[in-house]
Amino acid sequence: MRLLHLLPLLCLVVCAVDARKGVRGRRIRSQDRSNGIKRFAADCKESWINGEKYFDCQERQLTSVLLGWPEDIHHLLLARNRIQVLRDNTFSHFQNLKSLDLQQNEISRIEEGAFNGLSKLTTLLLQHNHLKVASEGILIPMPQLKYLRLHDNPWRCDCQLDSLIRFIQVPSNRNIGNYARCAEPRDFSGRQLKKMDAELLCSPVQIPTPDDKQTPASQKKSDVISLCHSYIHPVLRLDCRNRDLKTVPADIPLDIVRLDLSKNNIKKLRQGEFTSIKDLKLLNLSGNSLESIDTAAFTGLLYLGELDLSNNSLRYFQYGVLEDLYFLKRLSLGDNPWICDYNIHYLIYWLKHHPDVSHTGLVCSEPEEFRGWPVENYVKTYNAECPKDKQLGQRPGTEPAGNTPLELTAEIDEEEVVSDLGPRPYRGPKKYEIIRLS
Numbered sequence: 001m002r003l004l005h006l007l008p009l010l011c012l013v014v015c016a017v018d019a020r021k022g023v024r025g026r027r028i029r030s031q032d033r034s035n036g037i038k039r040f041a042a043d044c045k046e047s048w049i050n051g052e053k054y055f056d057c058q059e060r061q062l063t064s065v066l067l068g069w070p071e072d073i074h075h076l077l078l079a080r081n082r083i084q085v086l087r088d089n090t091f092s093h094f095q096n097l098k099s100l101d102l103q104q105n106e107i108s109r110i111e112e113g114a115f116n117g118l119s120k121l122t123t124l125l126l127q128h129n130h131l132k133v134a135s136e137g138i139l140i141p142m143p144q145l146k147y148l149r150l151h152d153n154p155w156r157c158d159c160q161l162d163s164l165i166r167f168i169q170v171p172s173n174r175n176i177g178n179y180a181r182c183a184e185p186r187d188f189s190g191r192q193l194k195k196m197d198a199e200l201l202c203s204p205v206q207i208p209t210p211d212d213k214q215t216p217a218s219q220k221k222s223d224v225i226s227l228c229h230s231y232i233h234p235v236l237r238l239d240c241r242n243r244d245l246k247t248v249p250a251d252i253p254l255d256i257v258r259l260d261l262s263k264n265n266i267k268k269l270r271q272g273e274f275t276s277i278k279d280l281k282l283l284n285l286s287g288n289s290l291e292s293i294d295t296a297a298f299t300g301l302l303y304l305g306e307l308d309l310s311n312n313s314l315r316y317f318q319y320g321v322l323e324d325l326y327f328l329k330r331l332s333l334g335d336n337p338w339i340c341d342y343n344i345h346y347l348i349y350w351l352k353h354h355p356d357v358s359h360t361g362l363v364c365s366e367p368e369e370f371r372g373w374p375v376e377n378y379v380k381t382y383n384a385e386c387p388k389d390k391q392l393g394q395r396p397g398t399e400p401a402g403n404t405p406l407e408l409t410a411e412i413d414e415e416e417v418v419s420d421l422g423p424r425p426y427r428g429p430k431k432y433e434i435i436r437l438s
């Protein structure tokens with residue numbers, strides 16, 4: 001039934017193709033009578049278009065390249081056949097070949113020298129085949145190659161594919177291997193070859209053991225992958241829980257999406273600690289001994305959605321710490337000795353201007369008179385007691401050296417901040433709009 005429905009459509013397509021061929025055919029004949037369409041074994045068609053020879057053997061049930069085909073072909077069309085293996089030197093007669101279309105075959109193996117002699121080839125189409133492995137070596141005979149299609153093959157992303165993946169990832173190879181994805185191992189399934197962290201291919205991914213063995217942490221910076229557990233599914237996640245880390249490891253893979261550094265011994269977050277981990281969405285620093293966070297510690301974490309800072313030794317945030325976190329949604333702050341004095345105002349001010357951010361655990365632990373108060377309540381009390389004009393005047397004893405009252409700072413800094421650092425997320429939308437370039 002379905003086939004019957006398709007027939008008219010099929011006819012349309014075929015007729016259209018035939019019509020096109022007809023046009024070409026006429027032009028070819030008028031241009032070059034001696035080279036009119038010739039028939040070859042397997043009923044392939046040879047034709048000239050704009051001075052280039054096309055050899056069309058598509059959809060011919062071919063299992064191999066046949067002997068006797070003309071050698072001066074520029075474009076060889078072998079799509080939709082049944083070729084399974086490309087043997088050494090299969091194409092070495094076709095030294096003029098510029099494009100080779102092998103899509104929609106059943107190719108599962110390409111011998112290292114299969115493309116020998118194709119020094120002029122610019123386009124190679126291998127999509128929709130059965131390839132699991134291939135090495136960069138097969139591409140070496142084709143220095144002119146610009147377009148290589150590899151998608152819809154069941155690539156097995158392990159050490160054997162390492163050289164090919166690295167080649168694909170060379171920045172100048174813009175049209176090589178785009179859209180190709182790993183099918184295996186399961187942990188890498190669906191990941192683009194172009195974007196794979198090639199480092200993961202040849203280093204065994206640690207399989208999580210049921211009871212986390214608590215490896216004593218060596219502080220060697222180079223072995224975060226062996227020290228931490230990496231998981232690839234459903235998102236790239238690095239679990240460095242409970243590893244006695246004293247600093248944030250330096251060599252965290254750049255495409256990590258969730259990073260768990262909880263239950264370690266990190267006291268400080270330094271400037272630019274996470275700068276290059278741009279895809280990070282969750283950062284868990286719970287259960288460390290964090291006392292200080294550099295104002296630029298979270299630089300670059302544009303997409304961070306959740307930040308867990310609970311169970312640390314934080315007393316306040318320095319002015320500016322949160323400014324890079326444009327997309328933060330959840331902020332866990334519980335079990336920290338928050339001190340309810342002037343320094344805490346920045347945090348409240350930021351939260352007030354980010355109503356989308358839900359936060360938990362912001363409770364005063366000192367001074368004693370405010371212990372157990374939600375920090376917001378303390379700030380409200382402070383503001384009620386100290387009207388703005390009073391704040392703008394000097395309150396010497398109460399201000400940390402070098403600081404002006406927060407609201408004042410905010411007013412004054414407005415222009416400078418805009419010109420120096422670009423728009424910041426917490427500023428009032430009435431004054432100017434934040435435009436994000438995507």
Ligand SMILES: *[C@@H]1O[C@H](CO)[C@@H](O)[C@H](O)[C@H]1NC(C)=O
Binds near residue numbers: 262284287
């Ligand atoms: C962070 O880690 C702690 C301890 O490992 C855990 O209890 C908490 O749920 C984690 N937080 C998030 C947001 O995943």
Ligand SMILES: *[C@@H]1O[C@H](CO)[C@@H](O)[C@H](O)[C@H]1NC(C)=O
Binds near residue numbers: 287
């Ligand atoms: C806080 O962190 C410490 C040290 O990692 C841990 O022993 C403790 O269970 C944590 N407390 C809570 C409430 O998570």
